[in-house]
Amino acid sequence: MVSRKAGAVLVSRAAIALFAIAINIPFVNQAFHMDDGIFLIAAKNVSHNPLFPQDLPVLFEGVSVADLGSTEHPPLTVYFMALCGAIGGFSELGLHLGFLVFPVILGIATHSLAHRFTSHPTMVAIAVLCLPVVYVMSHTLMSDLPLVALWTAAVALFVHGVDSGQLKWIAAGGVVAALVAFISYAGLCLVPLLGLYALLHRSRSGLFLALLPLAAFGSWLVVSFFHYGRFTPSFLLSHYLLVEKVLSPTLISRKLIYALVFLGGITIFPLALIALSKKWRILTGLLVGTLIVNLLPLVADYRFAHKFLFVALFTAGSVAVWEIVQKAATAVYALRERHRPQRRLSDSPLFGELYRNPAPLDDLFLGVWFLGVVVFCVLFYLTGAARYLLPATPALVLLMMRRAEEAVIPKMQPLAIATATFTGLTALGLAVADYQFAEIYRSFAENFAMAHQVSTKTAWFSGEWGFRTYLERAGARQLGRRDPRPQLGDLLIVPTLATPYDTLFSDRLSLDATVLIAPSRVVFDVPTMSADQSLCLTVGMPIHDKSDGVSFIIDFLSPQGRHPLRQTLLLPQDGRRWSVWEIPLTELKGQKGRISFSAAVNSSGNADADWVAFGRAHISETHGSRKEVIYDFLAHFQEARIEPEPGIHYHTPGNNAVFPLTVWLEQQPTKVLLKKHAYRPAWPVRLMDADAHAGFWSMGWGMLPYSISNRDGALESISVYTVCRRVDGYGETNPRWAPTWQIN
Incomplete structure (x- = not known):
């Protein structure tokens, strides 16, 4: 028979479960968001490969990977998602309904711990479920x-x-x-x-x-x-x-600031954290936060309102951590003194109370839980994103409740009510903002086909998050970073926010090139020439903005003498952009010799920054409509003879005059803008915005968990282009492009 007390506990936990479901039900139709789609791809693969669902080739951020086995997430979430999909389908509604089990588990488990460590278990459980970071993440997969x-x-x-x-x-x-x-x-x-x-x-x-x-x-x-x-x-x-060098001091200090600001802004409302601390700690937090605002480049450009918000949240997070560190340190000291029988710790006015009760054990355990997670995040994650701190939130609320129960604060009840109200409103505001943010990509994909008449065209995209998920559902294909497949007239879709990446169709193109510094020459031994051969290369000036021009000369050298192939004075306005050269070699039929590439100082005599780069250099032979590569110059670079000008100091490592280098330059336009779709969610609270770059997810953009939008700036802009020029795919790796996974 269940006792009355045990029955009351069961009723409380049932109420917590219902509360968790009730507050999250309105968001069960939220669009797939952030990395939901990657988990979804693996979940759909469970039926094909139940033992290793992550063993499938994918494109992620434009890079082809053989499998997902080396991500930081083993496959349990994938299996649960597959189970939800088998029961209710892989729709937004079916999956989010299945994932409601996790807020329920969190609420009941927190109630159990709060029943053990505090006198207000129901209040603690509700507080954890309503924390902004918990509430927003409850609506993702x-x-x-x-x-x-x-x-x-x-x-x-x-x-x-x-x-x-x-x-x-x-x-x-x-x-x-x-x-x-x-x-x-x-x-x-x-x-x-x-x-x-x-x-x-x-x-x-x-x-x-x-x-x-x-x-x-x-x-x-x-x-x-x-x-x-x-x-x-x-x-x-x-x-x-x-x-990424996650343990570098610079990155660690930056992540620590992230963590403190987020702890103050998206966990317990700052009012409570500050009210429970001592004045000198608050003043110290304000001082350090003000210094950071004025010295840190990421924050120095914020508007005054955002700077004020940063200082307030940093102070709140700092004093909370300070309180917990002191509590844990006090517990350690008290426990250490317990094992010294020659001393009577109970005689100490500071530690006497701790000595007479088991509280130090609890304070130490909860403190290590909280601080351990924070330290792990600061050391080993790439950014200080709020969601990484989630495992620390139950311990934080438990510790703050224990602190509040110990404190004697005038008008404690109004403070508790104000804290609960503002925390709940903050959570709701951020959840609505996140819902609207996720909806951008679903809405765009639903209207895309009609707006751009894509039935006869192939659509390509470069981006991730829900942007990828919904465009794949609409039939678009992800474009790899070095993927030359799009044809004339195809569509290319590029977001501003959803992790866009550079491709062969970007305005700037990187090439693995051979660089010559004037004056110098590099000579390659080439096979015997035939009538249907041509020399193809892409030419540019790596430091065009500091050069006044350089002469670039290409010759064929044979026992019969020197045969000029091309000589051009490259000017900065031309060299800033890659240009494609194709030089017929018909006149050299049957000859065996060498091809030399030379860089010479122009008539001004100024050799500063006179660099020439040529990439994709090869000799090809035409067979009908097919071209066969006979010789690749970069592949034979180690066999080439480099001839620097005697007595010249080139100001390069090893004083090299010719060397391989990856060079970024503009390229001839590959696409024409058809339309730019700008999205401005109606809700003024922003997880991130184009002005302050305030990011709930952080991702390196900013150091605020949220902001208030008071300008007419778009949160996301999606550009749709038509391909106007085929790109040269020579020399690019040709991986097995991942299949397009339809999410039905």
Whole structure:
């Protein structure tokens, strides 16, 4: 028979579950957003490859990858999405209804922890569900909310098991923690956290079962290694640590500022965080925030309103972290003193109260939970995006509630009401803004075919997020970065915000080129010439803006003498743009010799920045409508003879006069603008905008979690072009272009 107290707890948790569903139901038809589409592609592959659904070729941000096995997200979210799709279809409505289970789990798990650590469990659970970052992420299909929901559930089960001494609950917590590790690599942080709780409460079984996620995840890595033929996290780790340099001091300091501002703005409303802190901490936060506003380039250009908002949020986040650090440090000191019997800690007025009750254990555990997540995010993520901090939010609310219960603050009830009201309104405003933002791409795709009469044309796009998802549904095809497939008359669609990337059709083109600095020459031994051969190359000036022109000479050298092929004075206005040259070699039929490329100083005698670059250089032979490449110059660069001018200092590494280099220059127009679609969501609260670049997602754009739009600037602009010139695809890698995945 259930006791009255236990019955009340069950009723409270049922009410929390209903509350979680009720507040999120209005958003179940939200458009696919951000990375939802990538998870959806893998989920649809479960029926084809149930053991390794991420083993499929895709284009992501224009780069062809063989599989998704090296992402930071193991496939548990993908499996759950596939289950939802099998039950309710892969529509927005069906998937979002299925994902409502995660706010429910989060609410119930938080209530369980709050019942253990505070006197107001229902208030804490509701507060967590209404945090702006939690509420907004509850309407997406990415792994962020499943991560925090199962993370909190694992902690709740494990804590209950250790406290009650029941092995089944400890084991349940370990199993759920293992599931968390299969959502994100960050979930492995639960292992030391659960181990700490078991250690503090002297639970040997807890210490053993806390290792369960490591055992399960390690087994999966072994299986994945034999399937993919590589250690799947290796690419991610090397990219983050060696390429992006996530541990560089500059990037760490920037991410720390992100984290503090977001903690102050999208968790508990700043009023509560500031009210619970001491005045000197508030003043310190205001001072440091003001210095950052005036010194940091990302923030220095903000309008006054945004600067004020930045300082307020930075102060709130700073004092919250400060409070938690002090609480954890005090707990550590108190616990250390407990193990010194020769001293009576209870005689200390500062630590006497801690000595007489178990609060230090709880403060230390919750503090390590919160601070551990923040430190992990600051160290190992690329940006300080708010959603990365999600696993820290339950601990933050629990700690702040414990702080409020200890504090004696006049008019505490009005403060609590004001905090709840403003936090809820902020969450609702951001959720509406996010809904409108996601809707941009669904609306564009639905109207695109009619607006541009695409039935007889192929449409291509370069971008990600929901932009990709809905254009693929409309029949458009993703364009690779070095993809020459679009034909004359095809359509090309490019967003401003949805991670656009450069392609062969961009205004600026990068080529792997050979660079000559005047005066110098490079000579290549070439095969015997035939009548149907021609020399093709693309020419430009890498430092055209600092040059007054350079002579570029191409000769054929043979025992019969020197045969000029082309001599041109490249001027800056011409060299700023790639130009394509095709030189017939008909007159050289049957001759064996060398081709030389020379750069010479023009008549002015000024050699400053006289650089010439030529790329895609090759000799081809025509066979009807087909061309066969006979000789590639860049491929034979190591065999070429480089002839610098004696006595010249070229101011390059090794004093090289000729060297290979990737060069970016403008190219001849490849497309003509048909129409630019500008989208201005009606809701004034913005997750990001074109003026302040305030970004809830951060992504490196700005350092505010939200802003108020008071200008007529478009949030997103989508340009539609028609292809007016075929691009030269010579020398480009030709990967197996990924299939177009239709999302029905």
